[in-house]
Amino acid sequence: MDSGRIFFDSSSNGNLLFLGNGDSIFRGGSRVMNMGESSKRRPFFGTAEDLYDEEYYDEQLPEKKRRLTPDQVNLLEKSFEEENKLEPERKTELAKKLGLQPRQVAIWFQNRRARWKTKQLERDYDHLKSSYDSLVSNYDSIIKENNKLKAELLFLTEKLQPKESTQEEGFDIQNPNPTPAPYLQLIMKVEDRLSTGRQRRGQLLDSGDSYLEYQQGCMASVEGVKSEEDEGSEEGGSYFSDVFAAPEPQEPVGWFMWP
DNA sequence: TTGTGTTTTATTGCCTCC
DNA sequence: GGAGGCAATAAAACACAA
DSSP, X not given: OOTTEESSOTTSTTOOEEEOGXXXXXXXXXXXXXXXXXXXXXXXOSSTGGGGOHHHHHHSOOOSSOOOOXXXXXXXXXXXXXOSSOOHHHHHXXXXXXXXXXXXXXXXXXXXXXXXXXXXXXXXXXXHHHHHHHHHHHHHHHHHHHHHHHHHHHHHHHHHHHHHHHHHHTOOSSOSXXXXXXXXXXXXXXXXXXXXXXXXXXXXXXXXXXXXXXXXHHHHHHHHHHHHHHHHHHSSSOTTHHHHSOOXXXXXXXXXXXX
């Protein structure tokens, strides 16, 4: 216990209680009782009048910091639900009802607002986190679906190769560079993009790669993204880091898109 | 019983508004 | 400039495991 601590501040009707050296309690300059003498648990002042009641100090002397009674808290909570700010009239009225100092009521509201704000932040965080998680989940499934479609396209393209060679067999000397059929143009563009992508990826595949191997390669990269993120969200890091750190795609998402 | 973490009450200092 | 609000903090009260 620090010595010379004022128990009520200047708003307490001029009747300051003062904890002096040796944990003695003083009122108006004279010692009232020793802290050891007031060891029983008692509520704060019952009524405002008690503040001036000599006997009250004999029996109901406040010691250090005392918790409010459940009834007092209930009434304060009800009042807070109605309006979380406290106008002077309401403060005085509540203080009278509860037998507390107006200052105590004000402090209770202040602390209650702080608690509410903390809770609200937690709720907001949970909400943001679940939105983020569902976005990541959507992102992952889109990537998987995309990889599946790419592999399927590659597979079908390979199947079409014999048709192209048949065309070459009938080489037209009048038209050595004929414009390919529209669907072939499309496939060529996609193949071009796929090969560019593969190079950037570090030669993941050569022309002889199978559909299955390719798909496994794609899936491996997707799994890589997921596990990295899981590590990040499990422990350490700042409070919001795992919420706002977007998962890094292994490839720019747009590279395989249609022209 | 005791050590430790959490909650509640209260203070302090700064800021804004009238 | 005073009143009131808020953030940061202290400290008492409380809860609970070992």
